[in-house]
Amino acid sequence: DTEVTQTPKHLVMGMTNKKSLKCEQHMGHRAMYWYKQKAKKPPELMFVYSYEKLSINESVPSRFSPECPNSSLLNLHLHALQPEDSALYLCASSQTGGAGTDTQYFGPGTRLTVL
């Protein structure tokens, strides 16, 4: 099984809502990532979890809150978002935290629209 799953596929939320994005992998990978991708742009790294510990936070605003309940699951909690946060949110995983040699497996993404 080389699949990373993400739910929901689409999400529309208001600026006062609280919602969560979910990501799951069953490949035994120990590193998981959140990326944000705007149209016609590359994926932009937000957070990295390595062995269930947050190892990188790329200066992401606190309205985005990641959580890694166990080695297979990764959540992204959203609160008080702005319209400019509308984007495709991609989850990825890799075997270890070694980005130099590890292939990253991406989920299909959650397309988020903030009204």
Added chain:
Amino acid sequence: GQSLEQPSEVTAVEGAIVQINCTYQTSGFYGLSWYQQHDGGAPTFLSYNALDGLEETGRFSSFLSRSDSYGYLLLQELQMKDSASYFCAVPNQAGTALIFGKGTTLSVSS
């Protein structure tokens, strides 16, 4: 910091060969990766070069020259389904995450 340059767009016809170049500036170097992303889809891994030379995987090949800080992705016998965005990527300085280039949109016509 890490930075990558690649052309924004490339067009070609079915059956042709196309080369997408990538130059990089890095503090430390672990290797150069290539990912493909179709419209509305997720990025998928294509290839990885840590050493100089050519790596071939079916119709796709990837080349690296570490002395020139340069690599390319070569796509042969182009098919319509190859129309997608192609990203080169390098690890960050700590080697713990990928930094992507801006992407090259390949359009294949019949």
